[in-house]
Structures are given as structure tokens and as C-alpha cells.
Amino acid sequence: EAGVTQFPSHSVIEKGQTVTLRCDPISGHDNLYWYRRVMGKEIKFLLHFVKESKQDESGMPNNRFLAERTGGTYSTLKVQPAELEDSGVYFCASSLVTGRSGANVLTFGAGSRLTVL
């Protein structure tokens, strides 16, 4: 089975520009998550989709970040306009079910590295 796919793997943009990151979850996984790791720091939760609905977007840093998941399949994360502090690695993950019968095991992608100059 294909894993979680993210692209681009690396994007270099200038401050003020726009970048769109894409995530293709494992087929059949209703749950999709975005996380971010700023250089040298912990990986932090950004938001959670269940199908096409945003279940929790409490980790989104500000309104320059927009996540969508039209049709409940792939998701995009747009940063507009990008700032220097947005640099980092953006991870996408997906899972089949949440809670109840045990740990919700997330499968992660390789991440999209964003560099804002």
C-alpha cells in the first residue's frame, strides 16, 4: 500500500510569497493531520481533518495559514504571505480510526521542508 505522500519535498521562497504544500494520505484514511517542526524544536500539531471537515485547528499559528481537504482525499496547506518564522518541516500524517479501541496510530509522510528567505 502506498504511504503518505507529500510534495514538494523542499520549497525555497522569499518572504511575502505564497507556498502551497500538498499531502496525499493513505487511501481510506479518513483522518489527516498536519504537524510542523521549526528547526531544532519539537514537532507541533497544527490541525486535524476528519474527511473534509476540520475537527481541530487549534494549532494553526495565524490566519496566514489555510488548510483544505476538498472531497476528503488529499489536503493542501497554503501559507500566504510567508514570513521568515514559517521556515521548517511540515509533516502530514493520516490514520484510519481515532481512539476507543486503542492507540490512534498515525502514519507520517517524509515532510515538506519550507525555507523562507
Place this chain on the structure above:
Amino acid sequence: AQTVTQSQPEMSVQEAETVTLSCTYDTSESNYYLFWYKQPPSRQMILVIRQEAYKQQNATENRFSVNFQKAAKSFSLKISDSQLGDTAMYFCAFMKHEGDYKLSFGAGTTVTVRA
């Protein structure tokens, strides 16, 4: 809120030797899950091992094992017979037991296996 601390930013180990990565966490939950994830350079982050807090037996997956000390809130990872393919960044993570989806991660430990 849960915090996860990995106090070793980098570790180096000779091939075939053993290395132990430390992880401590802080929580008021009584039941939860702990994970170790591994991310090789430029590759997907994969789950190495997981531990359920209510299970006293330490989890083991082939050459990877954990030392779970619930009272001390410690969850170390031991890699035995290290191989070059074990070179990666290792993240310790915490999840509440029921219905949760937010992982709390440590800052990571870079492990380099030397030939």
C-alpha cells in the same frame, strides 16, 4: 498539557554496538501511549515501537526495546546491534489513551551509526 523531553540532541554509536536514547515526559494522565518514531535522512517518519502505560511489560520490536518507568515518567529506547540503516533522527512522543489524535513530541535525537 503534556511535555516530552529528549535531553540528547546527538548520539554516535559504532556498528554492532548498543545505544540508549532517553526520554522523559510530564503528564497528569494515568493511562496513555508512548511512541518512538524514526526519520532517516530525507525519508518518511516511521513508527519504531509503542508502549501502553497500563502494561508493565516493556515493548520490544526486534533490535529495539524500551525501558518504561511509569513512576519516573521515563521511556528510553535501546537499539541493540546497531546497523548503518539505524542512522536517523529519533522522536519520542506521547498520546492520551482514549480518542486522542494529538501527539506531543520531544525535540528529537540524531543517531549516527559509524561503520
